[in-house]
Amino acid sequence: MFDPFESRTSRNIRNQLSEIFISALSKETPALIGNTVHSLKKTAPDPDHHYYIDERLRRYNLILTRLPSCNPARDPLETARLLWNQNLFFECHEWLEPFWTKASGPRKKAIQGLIRAAGAFVLLEAGRLSAAESSAQKAIILVEDHGEEIRGFHTEKLIRALKALSPTTFPD
Numbered sequence: 001m002f003d004p005f006e007s008r009t010s011r012n013i014r015n016q017l018s019e020i021f022i023s024a025l026s027k028e029t030p031a032l033i034g035n036t037v038h039s040l041k042k043t044a045p046d047p048d049h050h051y052y053i054d055e056r057l058r059r060y061n062l063i064l065t066r067l068p069s070c071n072p073a074r075d076p077l078e079t080a081r082l083l084w085n086q087n088l089f090f091e092c093h094e095w096l097e098p099f100w101t102k103a104s105g106p107r108k109k110a111i112q113g114l115i116r117a118a119g120a121f122v123l124l125e126a127g128r129l130s131a132a133e134s135s136a137q138k139a140i141i142l143v144e145d146h147g148e149e150i151r152g153f154h155t156e157k158l159i160r161a162l163k164a165l166s167p168t169t170f171p172d
């Protein structure tokens with residue numbers, strides 16, 4: 001079973017894929033992903049790991065085909081929305097962290113709310129309901145107070161999704 005909270009192998013696969021994907025997004029060099037995927041698949045111990053890798057790669061490719069329509073370096077929230085819409089919540093969290101550390105004021109709080117929201121859905125995917133609820137509650141407070149700073153993420157819709165612990169998408 002693929003479980004990055006309990007399995008070091010799963011966690012390493014998730015983290016390596018995410019790291020190389022975020023690097024590819026930042027540098028707009030999607031070719032970086034192929035070598036990592038190939039290496040991970042050679043060493044992944046079971047079919048659940050292979051499924052995770054293949055599924056992530058499928059979603060990554062959907063994002064990468066959308067990149068010409070947005071410049072990830074100039075519009076981190078647009079890229080975050082694309083990640084979110086593919087249920088790439090861990091990657092969304094990782095993508096937003098550097099922008100959060102550089103932000104200030106209400107924008108920093110709003111990005112923190114998105115990071116916590118993404119974290120809530122990562123926890124939900126792992127079956128950690130109590131932790132997901134706690135993270136969602138913290139996200140709701142930040143989004144309610146600073147939602148105007150996160151264009152592309154409809155505040156009311158995001159809050160409803162967090163209260164229901166049911167992921168939603170934010171179309172173009």
